[in-house]
Amino acid sequence: MSLTYTDIVTVVILFLLALRGASEGFWRSLIWPASITVSYLIFALSFATSRNLIMSGLAAVVASFLTKWLLGLVFKRPSDETPPPALLSRIGGIAIQLSWSTALALILITCLALAPLGQFGLGDINDDAQRSHAYGLIKPFIVLPKNKKKITPRNKDLQAMADDPAVQVLLEDERIRSLIEDKAFLEAAEKRDIQKILNDPRIQELQKDPTFLVKIMRIYATLNTAEPE
Structure with a gap:
């Protein structure tokens, strides 16, 4: 090296x-x-x-x-x-x-x-x-902070998310599909490699889109309203 x-x-x-x-x-x-x-x-x-x-x-x-x-x-x-x-x-x-x-x-x-x-x-x-x-x-x-709150939605919560128009529109977005189909990006997400995720040009482009941020916040709110089992 x-x-x-x-x-x-x-x-x-x-x-x-x-x-x-x-x-x-x-x-x-x-x-x-x-x-x-x-x-x-x-x-x-x-x-x-x-x-x-x-x-x-x-x-x-x-x-x-x-x-x-x-x-x-x-x-x-x-x-x-x-x-x-x-x-x-x-x-x-x-x-x-x-x-x-x-x-x-x-x-x-x-x-x-x-x-x-x-x-x-x-x-x-x-x-x-x-x-x-x-x-x-x-x-x-170096110990990076981790989200200690585990979200474990039940089947009905997952179904509600699947029926949410915002989720459907988000999944139909070509930019999102390119991320979902990118194995390297999914691996970085699984490892919680925040630095690699934020440096991805596609993520940087999405961050400039105010409508995308609104959709993400709506999905996040849906997850957080899920009742724990």
């Missing part, structure tokens, strides 16, 4: 950040992760009390800048007038930079792999991220 563009970009960025950690030392390398942590805490506390997303976001941004500014005053950048960081400090700086940047990179790669970018003509980014070594490392730990 060769390196993908996602892998190459990730490795280059991590290498540059490792060099930065070595040049700035342990304490200055703590500034970025500390500011991110503080901004997250401020956002969480602010949103928990105010329920105002915009104000909480602004408070988090201000807290991040203030944290970086204050820590920058305490831990000054090495210059010609100050001695360079010691070897142990350089190693610590590399460790800090690689730790927090790797965590952020894995989160970003996961978002690129799972986000329905195909709807915006960016499906190649999805594919590249999904084939990357980085995503392969974290994929076993």
